[in-house]
Structure formats: structure tokens, C-alpha cells
Amino acid sequence: MSFDSLTFWIFFAVAWTTWRFLPFSAAKSTALFLSLFFYAWWNPWFVTLIAASALVDYRVGQKIFDSDDEAVRKKWLLASLTCNLGLLAVFKFGPFTVTNVAGMARTLGFDVDWELSGWIIPVGISFYTFQTLSYSIDIYRRALKPCDSFRDFFLFVSFFPQLVAGPIVRARDLLPQLRKRRPLRAVTVYTGLYYVISGLFLKVVVADNLAPAVGRVFRMQAIPELTPVEAWLGVVYFSFQIFCDFAGYSGIAIGLAYLMGLRFPLNFLYPYISRGLSEFWTRWHISLSQWLRDYLYIPLGGNRAGTGRMYVNLMLTMLLGGLWHGASWTFVAWGGLHGLGLCVERAIRGNERSERRFGRPRGVGDLAARMLQMAFVYVFVLTTWVFFRAESFAMAWALLGRMFVAPFREPLGLESLASARYLVLLIPVVALHLGQIAHEWFGLRKSANLRAVVAAVLLFLLTVIRRGEGAEFIYFQF
Amino acid sequence: MQDSTRTSRNRRRARRSPAVIFAVVFLALLAAWNYIVAPRFPANPRRTDLSGGALITTERGLGPFYSSEDLEHARILVIGDSRAHHGIVVDEFAKAGLGRAAVIWGSGAQLLQLLPELRSYPARRVVVSLSPLSIYAERNPEFDAVLATIQGMSPEKIDFLLNDWLDVHRRGATFVLGTKSWRRSWFYEANPSRNNATYRRRLRESTRLRRTAATTELRDMLRGLARDGWEFVCVRLPLSRQLLRIEERAYPSAFFDQLCSNLEVPFLDYSRSEYDTHDGTHLAADDSARFSADLASTLRDVMGW
Numbered sequence: 001m002s003f004d005s006l007t008f009w010i011f012f013a014v015a016w017t018t019w020r021f022l023p024f025s026a027a028k029s030t031a032l033f034l035s036l037f038f039y040a041w042w043n044p045w046f047v048t049l050i051a052a053s054a055l056v057d058y059r060v061g062q063k064i065f066d067s068d069d070e071a072v073r074k075k076w077l078l079a080s081l082t083c084n085l086g087l088l089a090v091f092k093f094g095p096f097t098v099t100n101v102a103g104m105a106r107t108l109g110f111d112v113d114w115e116l117s118g119w120i121i122p123v124g125i126s127f128y129t130f131q132t133l134s135y136s137i138d139i140y141r142r143a144l145k146p147c148d149s150f151r152d153f154f155l156f157v158s159f160f161p162q163l164v165a166g167p168i169v170r171a172r173d174l175l176p177q178l179r180k181r182r183p184l185r186a187v188t189v190y191t192g193l194y195y196v197i198s199g200l201f202l203k204v205v206v207a208d209n210l211a212p213a214v215g216r217v218f219r220m221q222a223i224p225e226l227t228p229v230e231a232w233l234g235v236v237y238f239s240f241q242i243f244c245d246f247a248g249y250s251g252i253a254i255g256l257a258y259l260m261g262l263r264f265p266l267n268f269l270y271p272y273i274s275r276g277l278s279e280f281w282t283r284w285h286i287s288l289s290q291w292l293r294d295y296l297y298i299p300l301g302g303n304r305a306g307t308g309r310m311y312v313n314l315m316l317t318m319l320l321g322g323l324w325h326g327a328s329w330t331f332v333a334w335g336g337l338h339g340l341g342l343c344v345e346r347a348i349r350g351n352e353r354s355e356r357r358f359g360r361p362r363g364v365g366d367l368a369a370r371m372l373q374m375a376f377v378y379v380f381v382l383t384t385w386v387f388f389r390a391e392s393f394a395m396a397w398a399l400l401g402r403m404f405v406a407p408f409r410e411p412l413g414l415e416s417l418a419s420a421r422y423l424v425l426l427i428p429v430v431a432l433h434l435g436q437i438a439h440e441w442f443g444l445r446k447s448a449n450l451r452a453v454v455a456a457v458l459l460f461l462l463t464v465i466r467r468g469e470g471a472e473f474i475y476f477q478f
Numbered sequence: 479m480q481d482s483t484r485t486s487r488n489r490r491r492a493r494r495s496p497a498v499i500f501a502v503v504f505l506a507l508l509a510a511w512n513y514i515v516a517p518r519f520p521a522n523p524r525r526t527d528l529s530g531g532a533l534i535t536t537e538r539g540l541g542p543f544y545s546s547e548d549l550e551h552a553r554i555l556v557i558g559d560s561r562a563h564h565g566i567v568v569d570e571f572a573k574a575g576l577g578r579a580a581v582i583w584g585s586g587a588q589l590l591q592l593l594p595e596l597r598s599y600p601a602r603r604v605v606v607s608l609s610p611l612s613i614y615a616e617r618n619p620e621f622d623a624v625l626a627t628i629q630g631m632s633p634e635k636i637d638f639l640l641n642d643w644l645d646v647h648r649r650g651a652t653f654v655l656g657t658k659s660w661r662r663s664w665f666y667e668a669n670p671s672r673n674n675a676t677y678r679r680r681l682r683e684s685t686r687l688r689r690t691a692a693t694t695e696l697r698d699m700l701r702g703l704a705r706d707g708w709e710f711v712c713v714r715l716p717l718s719r720q721l722l723r724i725e726e727r728a729y730p731s732a733f734f735d736q737l738c739s740n741l742e743v744p745f746l747d748y749s750r751s752e753y754d755t756h757d758g759t760h761l762a763a764d765d766s767a768r769f770s771a772d773l774a775s776t777l778r779d780v781m782g783w
Contacts, residue, residue, distance in 0.1 A: 190496050452496035456503035464511055
């Protein structure tokens with residue numbers, strides 16, 4: 001049941017009505033039932049997996065909180081880590097591990113042919129395991145008290161808007177909101193509708209219509225025939241497709257939460273206007289990058305243990321962040337490239353905070369410098385997307401060759417631009433990014449009335465433009 | 479008292495205003511679209527009167543081929559691939575006084591497979607739609623996979639399946655759009671065209687030897703049929719400039735000219751004509767009628783058909 005299907009909206013009408021009008025305790029029980037129903041729609045058997053994960057962390061949380069003995073607390077935390085990371089290791093990385101172990105065995109001369117065929121990766125497993133992990137870690141750090149109701153905790157873990165593709169909501173953000181029903185104010189409804197409409201627009205109009213253009217470029221057979229311009233266009237299309245797909249899903253999830261009177265954290269903030277890589281990671285998949293920062297980078301020592309250690313920590317965090325996205329070495333390479341980029345940026349800028357520098361540009365020179373920084377970061381991110389999307393390193397290298405080497409050896413193929421009609425789809429997304437620049441640099445106020453105009457335009461476009469082929473949300477697989 | 483009433487009224491107004499603005503803008507855009515933009519929008523560029531036609535089962539098991547009209551009573555036959563199917567409106571031949579015409583076509587069909595079919599029907603005047611892909615192109619593996627699944631099925635089932643898959647195949651095998659036509663097709667094409675890399679691949683240099691062999695075979699076949707009383711006119715149908723550029727690398731116009739003059743068959747080259755395609759390779763609806771009328775009058779007035 002996908003957010004862009006009619007079935008979902010019928011489901012949501014039922015969920016919203018029961019959430020708003022039943023007594024709050026009954027509303028929460030119904031929301032839990034409906035969330036599990038939502039997940040079971042995809043595969044009923046894997047509901048037991050979420051239930052097991054939730055049950056373990058609920059019990060572990062209480063045990064950690066009840067004990068004053070540091071060794072005992074650590075033991076229970078270790079149990080939570082083992083359980084959650086074990087689930088990920090088995091269900092998400094099982095086939096990857098088996099294939100790699102078999103490969104190593106073959107290299108050592110053993111005649112093995114291990115393969116896990118027909119393996120199903122539970123939808124959303126990376127998201128809900130990170131949510132439950134953060135709960136146990138926060139209690140261990142004494143930053144959170146355990147939830148006293150298993151139903152509320154299970155609802156936090158399985159709440160349908162964020163269950164399958166985030167954003168990664170933390171217990172300390174959502175559990176307090178489940179204590180008392182908040183009144184639904186007009187501004188909350190407007191904001192929710194804005195997020196839902198813009199999310200649907202990004203997904204249905206932009207991402208789905210770009211899907212075929214991207215699919216044609218990321219095919220091993222097609223790559224040698226691509227002109228340099230076609231190769232670049234294909235990767236640019238993918239950069240917009242992945243943004244619109246994921247930001248679209250997150251936007252709808254956040255909007256649904258608003259409509260129910262809840263708040264989810266922001267997950268995307270127009271990442272392609274970033275002027276540095278560290279800024280990019282404060283705008284792209286924000287809930288994941290904050291999770292990795294708080295639960296991996298800082299516990300590893302962050303930047304407090306010397307410069308060399310800081311680089312190691314950055315690399316480790318980004319490599320694991322890459323692996324989180326999928327069981328493939330290309331994802332690791334993608335994370336590694338971002339890690340390297342962050343290290344280089346840190347080496348150049350030192351400890352100066354580069355994130356989100358607001359304010360009006362100081363003259364034309366400053367404006368030009370900002371634009372150049374933005375272009376540089378975009379091209380870097382674009383290059384790394386090749387590894388993210390490619391099915392193998394061979395494909396990634398072949399495509400990078402068409403992008404960076406072919407322009408020096410053969411005609412660019414500029415005539416492809418004349419028929420690059422997909423570029424039209426990028427216009428509204430670029431306009432939304434420019435709107436954010438106007439907001440951050442020139443102080444344009446994001447008033448409710450302005451949002452109403454934007455939402456009306458987007459809903460209009462959603463009404464008159466047909467959807468494309470790429471129906472499934474890309475981030476479901478993560 | 480009055481102030482507080484005014485304040486609460488202002489608050490209510492402020493609460494309502496985004497909803498009002500949203501509704502007004504949305505409805506205004508829809509109205510503008512409906513009453514100003516849409517009426518000026520060109521008609522659907524794809525032919526809406528097209529159906530696959532009747533399935534022709536061949537003795538040699540080739541195909542699948544289709545016929546658009548009654549082949550037994552046609553005076554003129556047009557043979558070719560899907561370009562002929564989209565580009566020829568047989569009614570225009572009748573209007574020009576040429577009598578009944580019919581199209582035998584196959585998606586990605588090659589002339590070497592189609593020409594032998596001519597001996598099964600009475601018509602002796604044949605328009606051959608020449609294109610590089612109709613002389614020789616690498617097979618489409620997806621399409622072959624479908625063909626492999628239909629062994630042993632009833633003709634109705636095969637017809638149903640093929641129509642379904644041909645539609646997918648046709649939509650998948652449409653190519654880069656001319657700048658003139660993309661504007662028209664944007665809102666109609668749910669599956670936008672492939673880029674021209676696919677097209678280049680099917681005509682790539684490594685196929686040159688096989689293309690040359692196919693050309694020789696085609697020449698012999700046409701010569702044999704002409705000797706037995708068939709009268710041919712070869713036609714190259716219009717296509718977008720981008721695709722023409724790619725085709726010219728493999729088969730320049732001079733090649734077709736040479737081929738036809740060797741056979742002493744008239745060659746009508748429309749490849750550079752200003753007819754619009756809906757996807758770069760198949761003629762748009764209104765232009766297919768215009769083109770067919772133009773072709774029919776040339777056949778009547780110049781060829782004396």
C-alpha cells in the first residue's frame with residue numbers, strides 16, 4: 001500500500017477518522033492495529049519481526065533504566081545492539097554476506113556455490129531497527145525514560161506514516177506526543193496538506209516521469225553508445241529522481257503526521273543548494289545523518305580525539321552510512337566517496353562550521369563564489385550518485401568514462417539537448433530550490449499564503465500531467 | 479468590546495485565507511487550462527484509428543505480420559515495418575482513384591521476410607517502405623522472448639498476446655523526438671521515447687557485413703519478383719532529423735538511390751520532408767493522412783498507377 005495509491009488514501013481516511021474521534025486510548029490501539037495492517041498488506045509474516053524487535057527493546061529499555069549497575073546496563077544495551085544489528089545482518093545483509101564469503105572461499109581454492117536465492121528483505125527494516133536502537137541507547141545515556149506502555153512503544157515503532165521509509169523518528173520526539181491528543185489547528189492542517197501535495201507532486205510527476213530516462217542510461221548495454229551529453233543528462237536526471245522520490249515520500253509522511261496532529265522531524269531541506277558537503281548532509285536525509293552523528297560518529301570520539309582520529313571516524317561513519325543503504329559494495333563506495341569528500345572539506349576549512357550559512361550575499365563577488373561552491377558540491381554529489389545507482393562497479397566505471405573521458409575523445413553529442421524533454425520536469429524542482437535560496441539568503445518569508453499558492457500550483461500540475469513508469473518508491477528497498 | 483470582536487474576526491479571516499487562496503489559485507489554473515490552453519493544444523499526435531489489423535500466419539513461420547485491409551481485394555500493397563503501418567492511410571489511396579490498398583506490416587519486420595508473402599496475394603503493384611531497419615537490424619531480444627512463448631497457442635490467443643506485446647514493443651521502440659513534436663506529445667505519451675542510443679546500437683558498425691549480405695539478398699529478391707510481373711515503387715518515409723542523422727551514417731540516401739536505380743525501380747525519398755512524427759520515427763496522425771495523399775497523387779500522376 002503505497003502513499004500514491006487510492007487504496008492508501010481510503011486507508012488513511014479510516015485511520016484519520018479513528019485517530020481524531022475515538023477516545024485517545026482507543027485511538028492509539030486502533031492506530032497500532034491499522035499500522036500493522038498497513039505493514040501486513042505488503043507481507044503479513046514480517047509483522048512478527050517488527051513485533052519481536054519492539055518487544056526486545058521495550059524490555060531492554062526497562063532493564064537498563066531499572067539498574068544502577070553500569071555493567072548490567074551495558075550488558076542490556078549490548079543485547080539490544082546484538083538483536084537489532086543481528087536482524088539487519090541476517091535479513092538485509094544475509095545474501096550479501098553469503099555471496100562474499102563464497103567468493104572468498106573460492107579465492108582460497110574451495111569449491112563452493114553458496115547463494116541465497118529468493119531472499120526477501122523486509123520493507124523498512126533499516127528504519128525501524130534504527131528507531132528501536134536509538135530508544136535503548138537514549139535510555140542508556142539517561143536521556144530518555146522508558147515508555148510505560150508497550151502499546152505506545154509499539155505504535156512509535158510501527159506508526160504507518162514513517163514505518164517503511166522514514167523519516168527516522170526518535171522516541172524522545174514521538175513518544176511524548178502520544179501522551180495526549182493535540183488539538184488540530186488550521187495552520188497544522190495547512191502545513192500537512194502542503195507537505196502531502198508537494199510530496200505527491202515530487203513523486204508522481206517528477207520522479208516517476210524521470211524513471212524511464214534514468215533506466216535507459218543505467219544499462220550496461222546502452223552505456224558504450226551514450227554521447228557524453230546523454231551520460232551527463234542521465235546522471236542529472238537520476239540526481240533529481242532520487243531526491244524527488246525520497247523527499248516526496250518523506251514529505252508525504254511528515255504531512256500525514258501533521259494532519260493527525262503530530263510532528264515528524266524534517267528529512268530534506270533542498271540539498272542541491274548546499275555549498276559544502278557537511279552542509280549537504282544537514283539537508284539530505286537529515287534524520288539519518290543526525291542518527292549517524294549522534295549514535296556513531298560522536299560515540300566513536302567525533303572530533304574530540306585528534307585530527308587523525310576525526311578523519312577515521314568520518315570515514316567509518318560514512319562507509320557504514322553507505323552500507324545502510326544497501327547490501328552492495330557500490331553503496332559502500334558511495335559512502336566512502338562522501339567520507340573522503342568530508343575529510344577533504346574538513347582539512348581545507350578546519351573546524352569552522354560550514355553548515356547553512358545564511359544571509360544576503362555581500363556583493364556580486366560573494367554571490368558568484370556561492371554559486372560556484374554550489375555547482376562544485378552538486379557535481380561532486382552527482383558523481384557519487386553514479387555509484388549509488390549503478391548495479392556494479394563495471395557499470396559505474398563505464399558511465400564515469402562516458403562522463404569524464406569521452407568528452408576529450410569524441411563529439412559531445414549536443415544535439416541530444418534538443419530532444420531532452422525531461423529537462424522540463426526539472427524546472428519546478430529547481431524553482432523550489434531557488435525559493436529556498438530566496439528564503440535563506442534574502443529573507444523571503446514562507447507564509448501560509450505563499451505555501452497555499454505553491455500547493456495550488458503543484459496540485460494543478462499533479463492534475464494535468466500524467467505519471468510515468470517508476471511506480472515504486474526507491475527508498476522502500478532500503 | 480468592539481476591538482475584541484474585530485480581532486477575533488481578523489483571526490478567523492487569517493485562518494481562512496490560505497484555504498481561500500489555495501482554492502482560488504487552483505480553480506483559476508484549472509479554468510485557464512481548460513478554457514484557454516487546452517483548446518489551443520494540438521490534437522493527439524498518434525493515430526487513433528490504428529489497430530494492429532488481422533494476424534497473417536505465414537507458411538515459413540515468420541512474423542508476426544499484420545494486414546490492415548482485405549488483402550484478397552487490394553490492388554496495391556504497401557509493405558514495411560511499423561513506419562508503414564503508422565504512415566499509410568489506405569483511404570487516401572482510394573480517394574486518389576488508385577483503388578483499394580492494404581498494408582502488410584510487422585513490428586521491426588524485415589523486407590526479406592515480408593517480400594515472399596507477396597506471392598500469396600493477387601495485387602501486383604507494391605509500395606516498398608525502405609528503411610535501414612527494414613533491410614537489416616539486430617533482433618530485439620525482448621520481442622524474440624515473446625515470440626518464443628507463443629508456440630502451440632490458438633490464433634486468437636496469439637493475436638491477443640501479440641497485440642498486447644506489440645503495443646508495449648512499439649511504445650518501447652519509439653525513438654528520440656524532434657523538437658517540433660515533443661511539445662505536442664508531452665501530455666499523451668505515458669511511456670516517453672527511448673533515446674537514440676538504442677537506435678544507434680541497432681545500426682552499429684559491427685552489423686555492416688550482415689547488412690551488406692542482406693542488401694544483396696534483397697536486391698535478388700526484388701529482381702526475381704519484378705521478373706515475375708510485380709511492379710514496385712520504393713519509398714523512404716519521413717522521420718525526425720535526429721534519427722535521419724543516425725540513419726545516414728549507416729545508410730545514406732545515395733545508398734537507397736543506388737539500390738533502386740540498379741533495380742530500375744523508382745525511388746521516392748521523403749526522408750527530408752516536413753512531415754511531423756509523434757515519436758521521431760512514426761508519422762503523426764494528421765501528417766500520415768497528408769503524406770498518404772501526397773504519395774497517392776505521386777503514384778497516380780508520376781508513376782501512372
